[in-house]
Amino acid sequence: MSLKPAVSVILTGSGSTRCSGRVEVYHNNSWGTVCDDGWDLNDAEVVCRQLNCGSALEAPRSAHFGAGTGQIWLDHVTCSGNESSLTECQHSGFGSNTCERGQDAAVICSDVIRLAGSGSTRCSGRVEIFHNNIWGTVSDYNWNFNDAEVVCRQLKCGTALENPQFGHFGEATGQIWLSAVTCSGNESSLTECRHSGWGNNYYGHYYDVGVICSGMIRLAGSTRCSGRVEVHHNNSWGTVCDDGWDLNDAEVVCRELNCGSALKVPTSAHFRAGTGKIWLDHVTCSGNESSLTECQHSGFGSNTCERGQDAAVICSDLIRLAGSGSTRCSGRVEIFHNNIWGTISDYNWNLNDAEVVCRQLKCGSALENPQFFHFGWGNNYYGHYYDVGVICSGDKL
Structure with missing residues (x-):
């Protein structure tokens, strides 16, 4: 019975770090490079995952971290992005290539941070930090929009849209690494922000935080x-x-x-x-x-x-219509203020108020000004029983 040759991946080269560098593959007892023909973010994503380096931020080409030496092992690598190893992706065969030295593929990974959990995407999910060779979560004590902004910037995911808490993307298991995170919003990495120290946390995973970034x-x-x-x-x-x-x-x-x-x-x-x-x-x-x-x-x-x-x-920016049964021109009225979406209570709410909302949303005239959470509660506590809504003529046109 023949043994399958050992295959591994490392990142190396000038200016490289643990999670950024020229991609090299170990095959047939020697290290070699990967040609950048068709090299893209899906391919880089597989490398970053394989190395426990979070998500792929960039997929540099043309020997960005310097030209390698030795064999060019892989060419025309084509990954879907879900493979667990680079060698599971389609390629032209070990050692089969049309490359010249200087076409080495590379990756820049997010390194110590990733987004995970139920319903997560590349730019939304539960925030997890890689420390001491273990992935762990962040507790929501003091977690705010500035902190989320740093995460989104670090992951090259645009700007922060929301900073969900209370296990919005599901509760993790294992280590909780950070708590009491306090960022100014200008830091380049979440670990540059003030916090209570690694592992100094007294809360459970119910308080795991997440981010929703604007993405692409x-x-x-x-x-x-x-x-x-x-x-x-x-x-x-x-x-x-x-x-x-x-x-x-x-x-x-x-x-x-x-x-x-x-x-x-x-x-x-x-x-x-x-x-x-x-x-x-x-x-x-x-x-x-x-x-x-x-x-x-x-x-x-x-x-x-x-x-x-x-x-x-x-x-419309500061105003939107949401809730069960809502459409573009009917729903629970919500206002964006201090980086948080919130509702309006029905005290004094009348058709004149609804008229302003409908005009602001370019939804025609106000037909009704429903109250008593007609479109559902904005949250799960008593005060939201009085959330107001509007039904505008735009829905009837």
């Missing part, structure tokens, strides 16, 4: 909820062409950024022209997608645009 989309040139639409793809930010850009497309952007509803869809670089790549063109959304990249488009980087045709959105 942002608004530039104006405010948090209005501006030029920019998309992150292939390690760089680029713009969206305004060919066919409409309210359905803008609605998806506003929802993805937790910015309420779309009010306007400015075109022709209303918030100034962007720079870099034009990533998307001919975007066509139904309006129900959870992410702009789920909508139909002509393909990343495929466009017939010129600079100055940048798409933009103006979202």
Whole structure:
């Protein structure tokens, strides 16, 4: 019976760290490099997971960490991103390549931080820290929006939209590493923030914290909820062409950024022209997608645009309609303040108040001003029995 050769992966090279560097594979009793033909974030994600280095932030090519020596073991690596080992991915065969020295693939991983738990994505989930060779969680004592902002920046996931607590993404098991985290919001890593010390925690996993980041989309040139639409793809930010850009497309952007509803869809670089790549063109959304990249488009980087045709959105920002049975123009009224969404109590709430909400959301006139949590409670305690809602004529048009 033949024994399967030992295969391992390390990161090395000039300027490398435990979780960033040139990718090298051990095969046939020697270390060799990986060619960067087709090398992308899915491939890097597998390497980062295999090395317990969190998520992939970048997939540098062209010997970013210096050229390796010896055999070029892998070429044309194609991973789905879910494999447990790089050698499980499709490739052209060990030692079979069309590469030259200087085309070495590399990775930059998030290192000591990752997002996990039920319902998690690359940019939302339970915050976990790698310390002393063990992954552990963060307790919610003092956890706020500034702390979440640092996590999102560290993971190259845009800006923080929410800072959920109380095991929102499920309770972990094992170690709780950090508690009483206090960030200014400008730190480059969560471990640079003040905290109570590693492992100094007296609470259970019920208090595990999470983050929801804006991910691969942002608004530039104006405010948090209005501006030029920019998309992150292939390690760089680029713009969206305004060919066919409409309210359905803008609605998806506003929802993805937790910015309420779309009010306007400015075109022709209303918030100034962007720079870099034009990533998307001919975007066509139904309006129900959870992410702009789920909508139909002509393909990343495929466009017939010129600079100055940048798409933009103006979202309702501080107000949204939510709750059971809600639509774009009917639901529980919620206001964004101090980085938190909250409700309105029904004391004195009348049709005039509802009229203002409907106008602000460009939903026509107020038809009803329901009270007593008509669209469900905003939270699970008694005061929310009095949450108000609106039903606007926009739903009847």
